[in-house]
Amino acid sequence: MVRRSQTELAVLGALSVQPMTGYAVREAIRDVLGHFWSESFGQIYPTLAALEEQGHVRRPDRAAPYELTASGQRRLRDLLAEPAQKTPPRNGLMLRLFFGRQLGQAACRALLHQARDDAERQLAEYTGLRAAVAAEATPDTPYALLTISAGEHTARAALAWAEDSLAALDALPGDQP
């Protein structure tokens, strides 16, 4: 199976909202899609160049922002319809907890405390984000709320897991804090 570049879809999607420079594409992806997607300059600029060569994206002049062409709009729809390829898991926290006996019980507790705090902070972020997005009702709003809801569910799950796990570690025989 051929590996497909996922950057193309994200860049076309960003430009479907409004014309932007490469820099602004990166900002938009970080600020708007940041909780489930990320792109780096090293990907964005070559992708924009390739898209321009294929006519999916255009710049009135060298200094103007990139804008989607009709063919780019079509390309976006095609890519959206392709099945989402899932990225292989790589969770450094779990890797450390799995070898927790060798890391030590105290260090594991510290990791879990951090995970709990992270989840709490994230949950608060999503709550604020939900309010901001819900405030301005557009045809796209319901779909954006779907992705925010996913973040909330995930953060709440992480929070509950961290609490459970701290309790489980406390019940373990061994050096208590």
Next chain:
Amino acid sequence: MVRRSQTELAVLGALSVQPMTGYAVREAIRDVLGHFWSESFGQIYPTLAALEEQGHVRRPDRAAPYELTASGQRRLRDLLAEPAQKTPPRNGLMLRLFFGRQLGQAACRALLHQARDDAERQLAEYTGLRAAVAAEATPDTPYALLTISAGEHTARAALAWAEDSLAALDALPGDQP
């Protein structure tokens, strides 16, 4: 900041359980850490060669499995103590749902159905895994159960989110199925 190879930690961790060939390392990572970690041959073989050169890993002869040396054991502990670097998010499902209006409501519903089924299947997997791991009690078992619990929490959250989202889409004005 220097980027650290995360493969090194995973390979040393696998070899800390028992001596293995490169092929077996890959199998162990897939079968035991598979729900939160993955490695490819393209990473494992060069990493093993580098670890051997640094003396962290040894092979009695060319055909024997790799085994951890004392310095490798130390290296493993050092890497475990390093803070886990989180991988940037890249969720193709969310990317598609975010641009759901352009994808179409029916296609979004199909994606959510698939997500719900995936979550259900995963949850069943974790339940089976928990039973298998809990059956044999070793000093490492409680830590393995922590990572399984994380999977269960995440899968349950994904399930609930998919149900919620399907309901939200149904409540949306537009082409109903």
Next chain:
DNA sequence: TAACAGATATATCTGGTAGATAGGGGGAGT
């Protein structure tokens, strides 16, 4: 016994990807 299938094992290549780095240009304040 020969042929075959399938698992084990090692290695390499291509191309996607992250993160660091470098530097040009323009506006704001001093």
Next chain:
DNA sequence: ACTCCCCCTATCTACCAGATATATCTGTTA
């Protein structure tokens, strides 16, 4: 004029996944 500080465009290195090539070993079937 000077010099920050953004905005903006790149480029490079290292990391990484997945496909592929190749060879050996083992058990099964003809």
